[in-house]
Amino acid sequence: MENKVYELLEKMYVEMNEKFSNLENEIKTINNRLNNLEEGQKKLEEGQRKLGSDIKELKQGQELIKDHIDQLDSKNANRHIEAFYKLNNIEKDIKFIKHKLHQTEEDVFDIKDYLKIIK
Template sequence: MEDILQQILGELKEIKEGQTRIEKKLDSVHDNTAKITGNITETNMKIDKISDDVDFLKHKEHQTEEDLFKLKKNLQIIK
């Protein structure tokens, strides 16, 4: 009877140690997930900024093309 009790207590100890290892791994996964989420958020913000910059450059290019067209048109009138 005593041997069975010791065996059960030994197995219970192993289960608790296994649970502790699993909890540590889970904490590590949670921390890494938080870091990755932060990196994704930062990356998305940078992509949004780049997208805005590209849109602005396209707008400025269009304005420049219009200005060039008007200048060329005025030059033709003067000639």
């Protein structure tokens, strides 16, 4: 009977050692997976920081572009006003030239008429 108890205890000891060995292996596997998750999290956090930095740079660039467009808009508005003013002056000059041309034609007509009388 002592032998049976000893064999039973030995069998239990072997089984418990196997189970502890399996548990240790599972714990190692879990620790490896946990380490991988932590490394992945660090990479994600670094990527998130870089993304935040990139977004900040994009916003700054966007503000610079807005400022540049605002400056261009004001310059274009001034150019439009200047062009409109010049077109008005050209229109006045054309009207004046037409008026002078008409006066010249009348003078030529009068001179021709006068020359007909003299002949």
